[in-house]
Amino acid sequence: MYDVIIIGCGITGAAIAYELSKYNLRILILEKENDVAMGSTRANSAIIHAGFDPEEGTLMARLNVRGSRLAEEICRELDVPYVRNGAVVLAFDESERQSLEKLLRRGINNGVANLRIIERDELRAMEPEVSGDAIAALYAPDSAICSPWEYCLALAETAVRNGAELKLSSGVKSIQKTADQWCVSTESESFTARFVVNAAGSQADVVHDLALEHEFEILPTRGQYYLLDKSEGSRVRSTVFRCPGVNGKGVLVAPTVHGNLIVGPDSELTGTVDVSTTKEGFDYIRSRAAESVPGISFSANIRNFAGSRARTAKGDFIIAENGGFIDAAGICSPGLSAAPAVGEYVAELIENAAGLPGKREHFTNKRKRIRFRELDDEAKAELIAKDPAYGRIVCRCEMITEGEIRDAFDAPIPPTTIDAVKRRVGAGMGRCQGGFCSPLVLEMLAARLGVSRYSILKDSEGSFVLKKNNVH
Ligand SMILES: Cc1cc2nc3c(=O)[nH]c(=O)nc-3n(C[C@H](O)[C@H](O)[C@H](O)COP(=O)(O)OP(=O)(O)OC[C@H]3O[C@@H](n4cnc5c(N)ncnc54)[C@H](O)[C@@H]3O)c2cc1C
Structure with a gap:
């Protein structure tokens, strides 16, 4: 028991x-x-x-x-x-400034430290890419990603x-x-x-x-996202929010800890869990985000996805x-x-x-865990000399080595799918989204699990990558 x-x-x-x-x-x-x-x-x-x-x-x-x-x-x-990058909530008119005041009071009552309202000039100095139409912001230095x-x-x-x-x-x-x-x-x-x-x-x-x-009852509420290439990753330093409305915290623009830019989410009650994506959702997200940070280049998009809130x-x-x-x-x-x-x-x-x-x-x-690409040249050379598996790059975009994937196999909760490898070491998270490394990861998984490559999954049950005469 x-x-x-x-x-x-x-x-x-x-x-x-x-x-x-x-x-x-x-x-x-x-x-x-x-x-x-x-x-x-x-x-x-x-x-x-x-x-x-x-x-x-x-x-x-x-x-x-x-x-x-x-x-x-x-x-x-x-x-x-984890990066404590801070957050700003933008106000575009006097009524939104009132909302900032309310959020400030609420934050203080909730016990949040270091909150303050900043005016346009300080905001622009902090976040030069934020729209010049924003008149003030609530600044929360303790927000993190x-x-x-x-x-x-x-x-x-x-x-x-x-x-x-x-x-x-x-x-x-x-x-x-x-x-x-x-x-x-x-x-x-x-x-x-x-x-x-x-x-x-x-x-x-x-x-x-x-x-x-x-x-x-859970009321599943979908939120969709753009994930932009690292070329957009330093567009903002802090997480840039709009004033919250009836549908929650609204569309944000933020850097990710992996160096990308994330833009979203929208908010839509879906009845059942639905993580498909829609053109309408993305049109809305682009237009709202462009009001906050006009220079975002959406052509640098590398992935779209949706999550479901359990409200x-x-x-x-x-x-x-x-x-x-x-x-x-x-x-x-x-x-x-x-x-x-x-x-x-x-x-x-x-x-x-x-x-x-x-x-x-x-x-x-x-x-x-070893993060090869974050090491300096000397440490990389030393590591490769000790173990040549760290000298074999599997994911070129993110510079992820065979040694790191092997380490993930040896961890307490080993990966059994291509996306599980991605979540553990980052292989497939880059610009090509696994186009180059997925076949290599698939071979490594099949060898490690001792199964046919035809039974390797991309993600959830049933998401087979290869098919052979319709027999898995
Ligand atoms: C669009 C969106 C944006 C968000 N942004 C933020 C944010 O920036 N910051 C923040 O703090 N929060 C954010 N959240 C909320 C946060 O993601 C969730 O609160 C959190 O992930 C919930 O975790 P959970 O473990 O409760 O649920 P889940 O991550 O959904 O995990 C539940 C698990 O239960 C398993 N399960 C279900 N049924 C069974 C069963 N019968 N038997 C066994 N297992 C079962 C599922 O497979 C799942 O793995 C956001 C959520 C969404 C959707």
């Missing part, structure tokens, strides 16, 4: 597993997809929000501010790309290093309560635990209903314990920012319900 079963391994499930793995608990994470970070966690703006946006007094506000304070140190310890999927992977890997078990391709189909434990079943296995945590993102309502009376009508996170079943639901934005604080909060709920055992004596929270 496990102490805790966590359903879902996006950033929320991973952060909960990370926090709980500090204690002497038997933990099992069940994830329905073939990798971690396959839901909202892989398709978002990647901002660690300072916390001025959520309404005062909400769980969202409290956990956002706490989570973003914890994120920097966790990212440093776990070697996750990170790599969301590496953040999730690093938290999950650390939980696994500290004894948690992770089962991928294990979608939960039923949950039953007996006298003092829960029985959680996938299609092929059943497990028992004292506590079950529902971190199933856009499926959190479905998973909740497997265990308890119906309480809430609920409550407008706040739903995190509560009921008879050993804990929902971590409605985790829409700022869920990435709040994640480590959500982990702490779930630990608190378990402590209040049954008491937590002592802390693990040897909790390991160090993680380091």
Whole structure:
């Protein structure tokens, strides 16, 4: 029997597993997809929000501010790309200036430090590419950007290093309560635990209903993006927001930790999870972004994608314990920012319900990986002399070596698909989007997994890359 079963391994499930793995608990994470970070966690703006946006007094506000304070140190310890680049929220007229004042007051009440309103000249000095029509901005120096999927992977890997078990391709189909434990079943296995945590993102309502009376519904809300080439990556230094409206934080323009420029999202209630992209969405995003940063060159676009927010009508996170079943639901934005604080909060709920055992004596929270292209020439030469695999470039755009991909295979949660390799080491993230390296990665995967190259997937179940007489 496990102490805790966590359903879902996006950033929320991973952060909960990370926090709980500090204690002497038997933990099992069940994830329905073939990798971690396959839901909202892989398709978002990647901002660690300072916390001025959520309404005062909400769980969202409290956990956002706490989570973003914890994120920097966790990212440093776990070697996750993180840059505190700051954010500006633009005002284009006097009524938007009033909105900035409101956001400033809200941020201060939420406990956000260092917020202030800056006038046009200071804004232009800070961000010369921002439209001259912007009259002022709210400046949040503590806002940051990170790599969301590496953040999730690093938290999950650390939980696994500290004894948690992770089962991928294990979608939960039923949950039953007996006298003092829960029985959680996938299609092929059943497990028992004292506590079950529902971190199933856009499926959190479905998973909740497997265990308890119906309480809430997830309202999937799509957000689409442009990802522009590194030639556009330094167009702005901070994250440039518009004033938030009824549809959320609006279209932003921001650098990414990988050196690209991200532009989006729009916001559209889709009824079911829908991460397809639309011309209308992109027309809207381009026109809104051009009002903030007129010089963006959209011809440098290298990829479009969409994510789905797991909103609920409550407008706040739903995190509560009921008879050993804990929902971590409605985790829409700022869920990435709040994640480590959500982990702490779930630990608190378990402590209040049954008491937590002592802390693990040897909790390991160090993680380091070789990033070849970031080394200086001397370090590169030394590394290649020691291990020639670092001298063989697989992804030319991002300068990713065979040695780094091999290291990913040896990590606690090894990749089994081409996109899983991409999320771990960056191969395929560049201008050619895997055109050159995908066949090489496919060969490496087939050799490592000991399977035919015809069974290698690009991404989710069924996304075969090669076909041979229609037999996989
Ligand atoms: C367009 C957009 C922009 C955003 N921008 C930001 C931002 O800049 N900053 C920020 O802080 N937040 C942002 N967010 C929010 C953030 O991405 C989410 O809050 C966060 O990723 C939610 O993580 P999660 O783990 O709760 O959900 P998910 O990442 O969706 O993970 C849920 C997991 O549960 C699994 N699952 C579902 N059902 C089952 C089952 N039956 N059995 C087993 N596993 C199951 C899924 O496969 C999935 O892996 C944004 C979101 C979107 C969509």
